[in-house]
Amino acid sequence: MKKLFLLWPLFFLFSCTTLPAIHPDSSPLREPSFACPSPYLKEKSRLVHAIEIRAAGQTRNVVMGVTLVDPVSRSISCAVMTAEGLVLFEAESTPEALNVIRALPPFDAGQFAQNMVDDIKLIFLEPQGHLQAKGYLSSGERVCRYPGANGSRIDVIENDSLKNEIKQYSPSDVLKRHILLDQSGKDVYRHIELSAGGAFDYRLVMTLVEVQPIDPD
């Protein structure tokens, strides 16, 4: 019951956060136009992150995550393992199919694999749809809006300190995913935070451990 109580603030935050209005870049005080922020991978990359899994305000576990992403083919390979080296989850995804290679409990539950691949796409791959809107949020941040999968919408936001946010809204305009990217350092994707709302409230804090080279094709 206590845990349920602790979950309420996150639920409240997400359930009350809806698709914001975008103001056209008409103010003379603002730059007349800007390039849409694109905090996405530009070439095939293999990244290793330490991932803190948080729920109800507490760290539940810390695991290692390996992600191999090709932005051209939009294919993804990923693996999750414990500090002890035990592989909990491994999967490959292409635009055509999702292949789960290994999934130990509780990582074999329901839609876990699809949700995980969707989260990886949201973080690393540029939205495929055409730009729907471009302008400023009421807080002054630059934003570009794209259509996402299944009627969702994706806002890609950039502020003056070059920190990016990606927000995904449901077809009913409720915030479902919120990603914070701090790209001000040398390493791209050195720190990523993903918050998920809806039926699965959780937060992932990802810290880059290493970038591994890509094999020549």
Place this chain on the structure above:
Amino acid sequence: MLIKRYRFLCLLVCVFCGVFSMLHHSGVAAENDLEKLSRESARIKTLKADFVQKKSMKILTRPLISEGRFYFAAPDALRWEYFKPLKSVVIAHQGNTRRYIYADGKMAEDKSGGVQAMKIVLSEVAGWMTGRFDHNPSFKAVVSRKDNTVITLTPVDEKMKSMIQRIEITLAQKAGVIQSVKIFEGADSYTQINFNNVKINETIDSSVFRNVQ
């Protein structure tokens, strides 16, 4: 249902953990008989070793390297600690087993629901800790000699077998020194743990098995 899932996951984690508990058999490197291994293991009262873990998978270009330290004191106290890249500690002492993970700038106890299961499983692998490789119902043990003595543990349970194919423990030729443990999860995935700086029967402060820091 969720508790069962966590228990099975913890069982697997503890199998990894249990492998470390076999380190104190290293003092019988020249033997290839399970009974002799068991008998000789009684001489090991404490053990301390550094380790380097290399995780190899198809998805990785090069192995993921982790480093840590292992402590054991007979009959059943152990500390299995990783320093990097992730910090974590498993401590088993006087029947209590706890796992800690580093998060938010401090070590926090893992309360993911599997600690009790971990305790149960560690007691299950107590056979290993007393040198009885062949008395553990979860694994079939075979001792072979090539250049070194190798103990191969194969899971008996089919479900476990689908997760871990086999575990190979290689004893160094020099008596008293463990060389490596290799855990095969699949054709392209294995974890190799190489030990160095092994110290046997040196005094280990009991706080090592009580305090996380």
